[in-house]
Amino acid sequence: MTHEEVKQIVLDIIAEIAPDEDISNVKPDVRLREQLDLDSMDFLDIVMELRKKHGIEVPEEDYTKLASLDSCAEYLTPKFKAKAS
Amino acid sequence: MSTLEGERYDAVIIGAGMSGLAAGIRLALFNKRVLILERHNAPGGLNSYYSRSGLRFDVGLHAMTNFVRQGVKGTPLTKLFRQLRIPCEAFALCEQYGSRIHFPDVQLEFTNDFTHFESQIADKFPHEADNFRRLVVALKAFDETALDYQPCGAKDVIKKFIHDPILTDMLLLPLMYYGSANENDMDWAQFVIMFKSIYCEGFARPFEGVRCILRELTKKYKSLGGERKMGLGVKRIHTLNTHAKALELDNGSMITADHIFSSAGLVETLRLCDDQPPNTGGEHIGKLSYVETIHALDIQPSALGWKDTIVFFNTQKEFTYRCPQLPVDLHSGVICFPNNYHYVNDEPLEQGWLRITALANYNYWKSLAPDAYQDAKTEWFTQLTSTALNCLPPVSVDVLKSHTVDIDMFTPTTVERFTGHLGGAIYGSPQKNRNGKTHLDNLYLIGTDQGFLGIVGAMLSGISMANYHVLKND
Numbered sequence: 293m294t295h296e297e298v299k300q301i302v303l304d305i306i307a308e309i310a311p312d313e314d315i316s317n318v319k320p321d322v323r324l325r326e327q328l329d330l331d332s333m334d335f336l337d338i339v340m341e342l343r344k345k346h347g348i349e350v351p352e353e354d355y356t357k358l359a360s361l362d363s364c365a366e367y368l369t370p371k372f373k374a375k376a377s
Numbered sequence: 378m379s380t381l382e383g384e385r386y387d388a389v390i391i392g393a394g395m396s397g398l399a400a401g402i403r404l405a406l407f408n409k410r411v412l413i414l415e416r417h418n419a420p421g422g423l424n425s426y427y428s429r430s431g432l433r434f435d436v437g438l439h440a441m442t443n444f445v446r447q448g449v450k451g452t453p454l455t456k457l458f459r460q461l462r463i464p465c466e467a468f469a470l471c472e473q474y475g476s477r478i479h480f481p482d483v484q485l486e487f488t489n490d491f492t493h494f495e496s497q498i499a500d501k502f503p504h505e506a507d508n509f510r511r512l513v514v515a516l517k518a519f520d521e522t523a524l525d526y527q528p529c530g531a532k533d534v535i536k537k538f539i540h541d542p543i544l545t546d547m548l549l550l551p552l553m554y555y556g557s558a559n560e561n562d563m564d565w566a567q568f569v570i571m572f573k574s575i576y577c578e579g580f581a582r583p584f585e586g587v588r589c590i591l592r593e594l595t596k597k598y599k600s601l602g603g604e605r606k607m608g609l610g611v612k613r614i615h616t617l618n619t620h621a622k623a624l625e626l627d628n629g630s631m632i633t634a635d636h637i638f639s640s641a642g643l644v645e646t647l648r649l650c651d652d653q654p655p656n657t658g659g660e661h662i663g664k665l666s667y668v669e670t671i672h673a674l675d676i677q678p679s680a681l682g683w684k685d686t687i688v689f690f691n692t693q694k695e696f697t698y699r700c701p702q703l704p705v706d707l708h709s710g711v712i713c714f715p716n717n718y719h720y721v722n723d724e725p726l727e728q729g730w731l732r733i734t735a736l737a738n739y740n741y742w743k744s745l746a747p748d749a750y751q752d753a754k755t756e757w758f759t760q761l762t763s764t765a766l767n768c769l770p771p772v773s774v775d776v777l778k779s780h781t782v783d784i785d786m787f788t789p790t791t792v793e794r795f796t797g798h799l800g801g802a803i804y805g806s807p808q809k810n811r812n813g814k815t816h817l818d819n820l821y822l823i824g825t826d827q828g829f830l831g832i833v834g835a836m837l838s839g840i841s842m843a844n845y846h847v848l849k850n851d
Contacts, residue, residue, distance in 0.1 A: 310459055312448070329450035333460060336844055340407050343851075352849070 293372040295365035301346065301372075302338065302364045306330070309337040320361035342368070347375060381606065382630040386412045388847065389624055389632065391611050391649075392640035392797075394422025395832055396824035398594040400638050400839030402461050405601035407848055412634075413603065416610030416627065416797070420595060422640065422824075423796045423803070424587050424832060432673050432728060432783055435586040436795075439687060439713040439732065442555065442574035443833040444470060444489055444581035452578060453833050460840045467593045470581035471718040473686035478547045479768045480691050485547055489579030502544045512538035517577075521569040522829070522837075524812045524845065531568035546696035551575055551689040553698045554711050554734070556830035558663045558804040560699040567809075567830060574831050580686060582718045584726070590832075611641075614820065616652040621820045636847050638813075638839070640824035642798050643806045646815065663802025664700045666789035668737040670758050673783040674729030678714045681780070682770040683731075688712040690768040701738050705757045707764045710735035729780070733765045739789035739801045754786050804830060813842045821846050 303315055306328070313328045324330055335355055342348040348371050350358065357367040388404050390397045393415035404411045419425050424437030443454045447465060458465045478485045483501050487494040495513075499506040512535065520526075532545070539545050549563070552571035557563035563571075583589035598605065613625040614637065623631050639646040644658035678684075691709040698709070711734040716726050745753055763774060789801030798805055809828030813821040821842050829838040 309462070311464070312450075312455065312459075331451070331456070333456060333840075333844065336849060337460070340848060340851075344407060 293369060293376060295362075295369055298365045298369050298372060299361045302358075302361060302368070305338050305341045305345070306334075309341065310334055318361060320365075323359045324361070325359070346372065348372065380628055380630045381412075381609075381626065381632050384412070384630075384632045386410050386604075386632065386634040388412075388636040388638060388843075389414065389611075389634035390638045390640070390823075391646070392422055392824065393420040393595075393605060393607070394640050394796075394824060395424060395590075395594070395835035396640045396827070396839035396842075397422075397638065398591070398598055398839070399457075399461060399836040400823050400843040401598045401603045401605075402594065402601065403840050403843035404847060405598060405603035406462065407851070409847070411603045412632070413598070413605045414609055414611055414626065415605070415607050417795065418608050420591050420607070421587060423792070425591075425795065426586070426588050429785070430783060433588070434671060434673075434785060435588070435715065436669070436787060438582075438587040438590075438832055439555075439711065439715075439734075440473065440580035440582055441468070441470060441590070441833065442571075442578065442580060442831045444472060444579040453574065453837055454578070457833055457836055457840070460844075461594070461597060461836070463593055463597055468590060469583050469721075471584060471720045473580040473582075474684055474717045474719065476551075476580065476687040476689070477685050478550060478689045480543065480547055480696075481694065483543065483547070487576055487579075489581070491577050494576055498544070502541060505539055505541050505544050508538045508540065509544075513577075516569045516572055519566075519569050521566045521573075522841070524841075526566050526811055528564045528566070528809070530562045531565045532562050534565045535568075542695070546691065548572075549698075550691055550696055550709065551687075551711075554689060554709075556804055556834070557698065558665060558802065558809075558825075559807045560664060561697060564809070564828075567828070570830060570834060574833060580718075582715060584720050584724065586715060594836075611649060614646075614650045614817075616650055616817060619816065619818050621650070621817045635819060637820045638823045638842060638846075639820065640822075640839075642802075642824075643808055643810060643822060643826040644799055645797055646820070646822060646826075650817065650820075652816075661806045661808045662800045663798065663804060663806050664739075664800065665698075665803060666700070666737050666739045666792055666801035667734050667803050668705050668742075668757065668761065668786060668788050669732055669734045670761055671785045672729075672731040672762075672777065672781050674731065674780045675782050676780045677725050677729050678716050678731060680729075681772045681776070683714055683772070684717060685712070685769075686714060686717040688768055690765070692764070692767070698736070701736050704738050704741045704753060705761055706736040707760060710761070710765065712765050712768065728782070731777075733761050735761055735764075737789050737801075739793075742788045742790050742801075743793075750788075750790075754788065758784065758786050798825070813846065
């Protein structure tokens, strides 16, 4: 699993939970909340979908690591790799 | 037919109203095994429907509040659609024509465009225009959904901004009628919720009314594998120390659940628990109840000159919002025309409808024997109708009668029967419990007594309690 693939997974989840957002031009290094209208309820759903779809657990104290696509990739890629092995 | 005996659920929800269905969708979405139990045969609770002699009656819902046009972000309505994963097109909301607050010497119109309301206030209350703007700034900055909020009276806060008591009453009347469980005041956070949902956002309605909303919620819930049992209520919650260990159902079956969400109301839920005395919480039972008269017409209201969507009226100098001494308080109320929305292609509803809501005295209606109850309904139906006619473009009682094909009326005892709220308390207990916690660690309140009011508030209540008590801690 590459960083790019993980970013796509996160984008797919955002597309599902917030279909009214335009995610075609999300900048990976900018905080998601600055580009998209996402609130804490939406972030809870991102975490819940990561678990439901991919079996990835994100404890509450790590929610801040999902701030941007880059930080998502940084934080989640090792988790996806551990899952795959 | 399954009795459910011995079944085990991740979550059981008491009541298939707006809050219960919304909580059920959230939990089922994340693979919880969920059961919604509803004592009645129709879903909706306070907001429901029935058919009689071929006519499709709606009860409860006058309008869906919180309307914003597609693309407006960050409002309760958009949050709701996202959290429920229901596309906003599903409700097919159509906007109101316009509504009115009718007082003896002054009227304020409002639409789904807040600037119209601001200009009405500037026009009718020029001395208060700046104060009103400051009030709006203050309430927009307030976080009304914080679960740790400490209640305070709205009138005290409004007084810091608005000095004209008539304007204060005019602002309060629609918000109280659409959501206050407190007599003669409302909680400040409730005021903010209702102010934003009614004045800043606005009214809309699906062509099919509340049926459409309930159908979409039910469809979503079932598609996620949620289970629902109609015509079966919860008789008792069996406890062990501070834990709800089992639910005993009306049919005698016992089931268990890790989590229980109750929309029955604060006092009503406590009284289900076997560790509480039978009359517990009596002081928290709400005192406000309503009657509503319904005229089904063979003509569209607009053909009679009635083009308002909703009229909030008060015929006295001062507006009082409390349990009346008389059976019905004829001094104020709400007149609703479900026909007066911008439906697609201007398609008219099959029937014309005139619905009139007013405060009523529960104890009076409860005390009546069946015959006297019918007589009282007839008498107060007539009186309330003629009061309301005085607040509308003129149509005589005889003309209205000649176009009336059916009538109905609900009273505080009807509210009690269909919502289970003691005292027919339309908005439940004045005591709200924002975080939904009870004396039991796995029993939570949702709906009216959790305290997010209005139909959108009710759904957000179910959503936020499911998130807060179950999904977040998973």
